[in-house]
Amino acid sequence: MTALVSAEGVGKQFRIYSRPLDRAIDWLTPAPARRGVAIWAVRGVTLNVRPGFVLGVIGRNGAGKTSLLRMLGGSLLPTEGRCERRGRVLSLQGLNLALTGALTGRQNVEVAASLLRLPTGYAQRHMDQIHEFSGLFEFFDRPVGTYSAGMRVRLACATFAFLDADILLLDEALTGGDRFFAERYSARLESLIAGGVGVVMASHSMDAVKRHCHEVLILERGAVAFQGAPGEAIRRYLGSRP
Numbered sequence: 001m002t003a004l005v006s007a008e009g010v011g012k013q014f015r016i017y018s019r020p021l022d023r024a025i026d027w028l029t030p031a032p033a034r035r036g037v038a039i040w041a042v043r044g045v046t047l048n049v050r051p052g053f054v055l056g057v058i059g060r061n062g063a064g065k066t067s068l069l070r071m072l073g074g075s076l077l078p079t080e081g082r083c084e085r086r087g088r089v090l091s092l093q094g095l096n097l098a099l100t101g102a103l104t105g106r107q108n109v110e111v112a113a114s115l116l117r118l119p120t121g122y123a124q125r126h127m128d129q130i131h132e133f134s135g136l137f138e139f140f141d142r143p144v145g146t147y148s149a150g151m152r153v154r155l156a157c158a159t160f161a162f163l164d165a166d167i168l169l170l171d172e173a174l175t176g177g178d179r180f181f182a183e184r185y186s187a188r189l190e191s192l193i194a195g196g197v198g199v200v201m202a203s204h205s206m207d208a209v210k211r212h213c214h215e216v217l218i219l220e221r222g223a224v225a226f227q228g229a230p231g232e233a234i235r236r237y238l239g240s241r242p
Contacts, residue, residue, distance in 0.1 A: 002086065003048040004167045004198040005072050010081035011043035011222075012067050041067040042222040045081075049167070051196040056213035056230065058203065058237055064222035065202035069093065069169045072200055087166025088116065092156060101145030105136055105155045108144055112159050126162045133188070134158035135181060154181060161188045168192070170201040186211065206234050 015036030017023040022035040042064040049055050057065050070076035071083050073091040099108050109130055113123035131140050134154045203209055209230060216233035218226040226236050
């Protein structure tokens with residue numbers, strides 16, 4: 001079965017500068033001296049996600065999970081290796097960050113659908129479902145700038161759950177909001193997976209990883225420490241924590 005998203009030997013290097021001036025000099029110099037210190041956020045990761053398959057990515061803070069998801073989604077270019085995508089990619093992290101405070105929840109849904117180049121009228125056809133799923137009630141038609149952090153998560157998740165995509169990239173999506181909303185979102189995610197959507201899920205929630213994932217990748221300092229069955233991955237990860 002053809003993979004919806006894949007990576008082969010992918011890695012991302014950043015440079016850390018002690019002075020902003022050194023960064024500016026490197027940017028402006030045709031043959032930069034590379035004054036900063038090279039840091040590999042991710043290196044040597046290979047993976048394939050086919051339709052209806054869920055890959056979990058776990059690791060401590062700073063292990064490289066978000067950088068990997070950003071490369072898979074195309075918002076961050078790899079320094080080495082390659083990523084390939086087949087179909088429409090939707091990243092919950094990007095959608096959450098893209099919410100515009102001056103617009104209402106309803107207007108933000110319309111903007112998201114437009115940015116994703118979904119067919120005209122798609123957002124309107126699903127608006128009632130998104131509104132009901134979010135549980136925002138009258139706040140759905142109020143500016144997002146008045147929302148709490150949890151309400152913003154609800155809007156992003158509800159929008160995400162009903163926009164057409166082949167690949168979903170989740171970064172801690174199931175840990176935001178209250179327990180009842182998280183359960184509702186988990187059930188919706190299961191229906192999308194059953195419909196053939198491929199998912200890459202970065203999470204600190206071992207319950208979510210155990211419930212949804214078919215395979216789990218452990219990242220340690222950007223490198224793959226283990227890749228295999230969820231139960232074994234969770235056992236190794238929890239056993240390695242101080």
